[in-house]
Amino acid sequence: MKKFHLTTFGCQMNAHDSERMKGMLTSLGYAEVEARDDADLILFNTCSIRENADNRFISHLGEAKRLKTEDPGRIVGVGGCWAQSVKEEVFRRFPFVDVAFGPGQIHRLAEFLNSDSLTAQGYFEFEEFSGDLPSHRERQFQGWLQISQGCNCACSYCIVPTTRGREESRDPDLLIAEAERQSAEGVIELTLLGQNVNSYGRDLPKETRIRFSDLLRRVDQVDGIERIRYTSPHPKDMREDVIEAHAELSGLCEHIHLPLQSGSSVILKKMRRTYTRERYMDRVAMIRERLPDCGITTDIIVGFPGESDEDFAQTLEVVEEVGYDGAFTFIYSPRRGTLAAEMDGQVSHPVKKERMAALLEVVQRRAKAEAQRFVGRPLEVLVEGPSRNDPTRIRGRSRQNKAVNFEGTALPGQLVEVDITEATSQSLTGTERLLSRIAV
Numbered sequence: 273m274k275k276f277h278l279t280t281f282g283c284q285m286n287a288h289d290s291e292r293m294k295g296m297l298t299s300l301g302y303a304e305v306e307a308r309d310d311a312d313l314i315l316f317n318t319c320s321i322r323e324n325a326d327n328r329f330i331s332h333l334g335e336a337k338r339l340k341t342e343d344p345g346r347i348v349g350v351g352g353c354w355a356q357s358v359k360e361e362v363f364r365r366f367p368f369v370d371v372a373f374g375p376g377q378i379h380r381l382a383e384f385l386n387s388d389s390l391t392a393q394g395y396f397e398f399e400e401f402s403g404d405l406p407s408h409r410e411r412q413f414q415g416w417l418q419i420s421q422g423c424n425c426a427c428s429y430c431i432v433p434t435t436r437g438r439e440e441s442r443d444p445d446l447l448i449a450e451a452e453r454q455s456a457e458g459v460i461e462l463t464l465l466g467q468n469v470n471s472y473g474r475d476l477p478k479e480t481r482i483r484f485s486d487l488l489r490r491v492d493q494v495d496g497i498e499r500i501r502y503t504s505p506h507p508k509d510m511r512e513d514v515i516e517a518h519a520e521l522s523g524l525c526e527h528i529h530l531p532l533q534s535g536s537s538v539i540l541k542k543m544r545r546t547y548t549r550e551r552y553m554d555r556v557a558m559i560r561e562r563l564p565d566c567g568i569t570t571d572i573i574v575g576f577p578g579e580s581d582e583d584f585a586q587t588l589e590v591v592e593e594v595g596y597d598g599a600f601t602f603i604y605s606p607r608r609g610t611l612a613a614e615m616d617g618q619v620s621h622p623v624k625k626e627r628m629a630a631l632l633e634v635v636q637r638r639a640k641a642e643a644q645r646f647v648g649r650p651l652e653v654l655v656e657g658p659s660r661n662d663p664t665r666i667r668g669r670s671r672q673n674k675a676v677n678f679e680g681t682a683l684p685g686q687l688v689e690v691d692i693t694e695a696t697s698q699s700l701t702g703t704e705r706l707l708s709r710i711a712v
């Protein structure tokens with residue numbers, strides 16, 4: 273039996289592509305191995321969102337080169353966003369690479385492996401979604417449903433529109449059929465995936481066109497799906513109907529990721545985010561009003577070109593005001609082919625680092641304060657496995673997407689109630705309520 277090894281970088285979309293890649297390779301008769309040097313087929317699913325994503329990957333590629341030199345019969349394949357962003361150049365710069373393909377083009381890897389001549393091949397045309405491939409889910413009870421591909425936004429810092437192409441929504445009936453199939457296979461938590469999920473549907477033909485909130489409604493009706501999540505939405509498309517869906521649908525989790533990026537309207541304009549600080553705060557107010565217990569998380573970039581001390585202070589103000597339950601914070605990294613990379617006023621690295629430290633302080637302080645609202649309450653937790661730091665304890669997630677570590681006996685895939693006793697900025701601690709197991 274042939275053996276493969278796959279390393280994944282980047283976002284959940286890539287993680288999902290990798291699961292599909294594993295499913296496909298298994299059906300082609302390949303077995304997965306733990307160690308890269310045991311593999312006949314060495315694969316990378318790459319990310320290019322920031323420079324450090326590139327750098328991390330390049331050092332792995334160095335090891336693949338060494339293994340390929342030791343045994344030239346090995347095949348080295350590179351898929352995903354980095355591959356797409358360098359296209360054919362990849363073969364010139366890294367001549368030991370045999371096959372390269374863009375994000376989502378997993379079926380092209382199969383085509384390559386089944387072809388007679390395994391010489392350098394690149395597949396970079398944007399294509400339709402590559403259909404129903406079998407997926408090797410990391411956990412049987414958590415599934416992903418890719419509802420669209422590509423992105424029509426023009427955020428000036430972001431490489432994704434160049435690596436993943438124009439937005440295309442998948443047919444709603446097809447998606448519901450896939451959700452039903454996953455439920456039958458044991459999935460109870462389903463995460464809808466797209467580069468910009470809440471603009472879903474706008475490109476569909478009139479006969480099948482539905483809004484994102486309608487899709488959520490239909491998924492909520494699928495038997496056996498106890499929890500629905502989605503990532504990532506764009507604040508500009510976070511309208512009342514989506515927030516209403518959170519209030520109404522029992523399966524839709526009380527968590528909204530609302531990427532802020534910057535708290536300064538001047539910078540938001542340069543970022544081409546198409547909302548202002550005020551409009552963003554309106555969304556937050558609407559969420560707080562309709563969904564008082566909702567977890568709110570965000571993404572923030574520091575050191576965007578032209579960001580002054582005053583602009584940055586506005587970001588801190590927003591973080592202070594909103595009190596996010598969690599935030600992914602990034603140092604701006606110029607990306608090839610993006611507008612922002614060519615802008616004047618690039619911020620020096622020491623200033624970026626200073627701002628990052630100041631931002632983290634506020635993010636963590638506010639997240640810790642907000643998390644105290646859970647102390648003394650029971651929360652529904654989906655068990656994922658043993659705790660990372662203490663394997664005698666159990667780890668899971670609340671509906672608000674908080675990590676919860678607790679004492680108890682529950683098994684992965686079970687929904688249990690946990691009494692919360694303590695809260696930090698990162699996670700909650702508690703004890704399982706015995707006899708509270710929620711039957712699903």
Ligand code: 5AD
Nearest residue numbers: 429430531571572573602603604605
């Ligand atoms: N530099 C830094 N952060 C970036 N992101 C996207 N592009 C860049 C970049 N060039 C961040 C944004 C986005 C998240 C996925 O990554 O915050 O929401």
Ligand code: SF4
Nearest residue numbers: 282283319320321353
């Ligand atoms: Fe990385 Fe963005 Fe591509 Fe995801 S879509 S793999 S985050 S570059």
